[in-house]
Amino acid sequence: MKVAIMQPYFLPYIGYFQLINAVDAFVVYDNIQYTKKGWINRNRMLSNGKDEMFSIPLKKDSDFAEIYQRSLSDSWNSDKQKLMNKIKSNYQKAPFYKEVIPLISACIEEMDHNLFNFIFKSIQQVVHYLDIPTQLIVSSSISANHSLKSAHRVIDICKVLGAKTYINPIGGVDLYDKEFFQAEGIQLHFLKSGEIQYKQYDNDFVAWLSIMDVLMFNDKEKVKEYLLNVKLI
Helix, strand or coil: CEEEEECCCCCCCHHHHHHHHCCCEEEECCCCECCCCCCCCEEEEEECCEEEEEECCECCCCCCCEHHHCEECCCHHHHHHHHHHHHHHHHCCCCCHHHHHHHHHHHHCCCCCEHHHHHHHHHHHHHHHCCCCCEEEEHHHCCCCCCCCHHHHHHHHHHHHCCCEEEEEHHHCCCCCHHHHHHCCCEEEEEEECCCCCCCCCCCCCCCCCHHHHHHHCCHHHHHHHHCCEEEC
16 A cells, blocks of 8 residues: 655645555645645746745634644635636636636635635545545544654554555655665655646746646646656655
8 A cells, every 4th residue: 555645735736646646545634733834825826927826814823733723814705706816817718727717716615714624625626626546534533643753653654554655755855764664664755746848828837836727728638647747766
């Protein structure tokens, strides 16, 4: 059994879904500390040929609150319409806009304003749209030792799930040691995305934007091909 574990991100780049597609079970952390400097509730989309940040506003809370303890701001009810208008303006002339905008709208119109639930449901919707068969698991639902940190926590979760292979994004190559995992009976691999480039109107290509950019400019079968454009190291 192959497992990957990640934080939740709102409409993340395609590499996130490549990782989901590469494993049998994908664990999404809900019980780890939220960080303002991360990408949990923000991402990038195309705007006038350049990348533009968009974000989901949150209620003020303790800097030590975990992701599942955070909530969307009360202003979200009005802010989400502004975001939808921006997305429509930027992508309404994209070739697959009509097919994709209902999906994006469903993610943004989600009524559960708990931060984790809001993002997790959007991940579920994109996974379903792309016909990815991977099981999505919320970390707190696993009977693991959640007080552990870093590699120790990852290995504990893998053991509870019965996983013999753990796959991590290539960015963790300096964070996790293959021999350390091997000593615990788990094969560690790193997933590296291949080059992905497609036509974004008549602009110079802007890489690694939100998955919605990929979906707006490519048909579903092409996106499924992109999901396989990876290498395990």
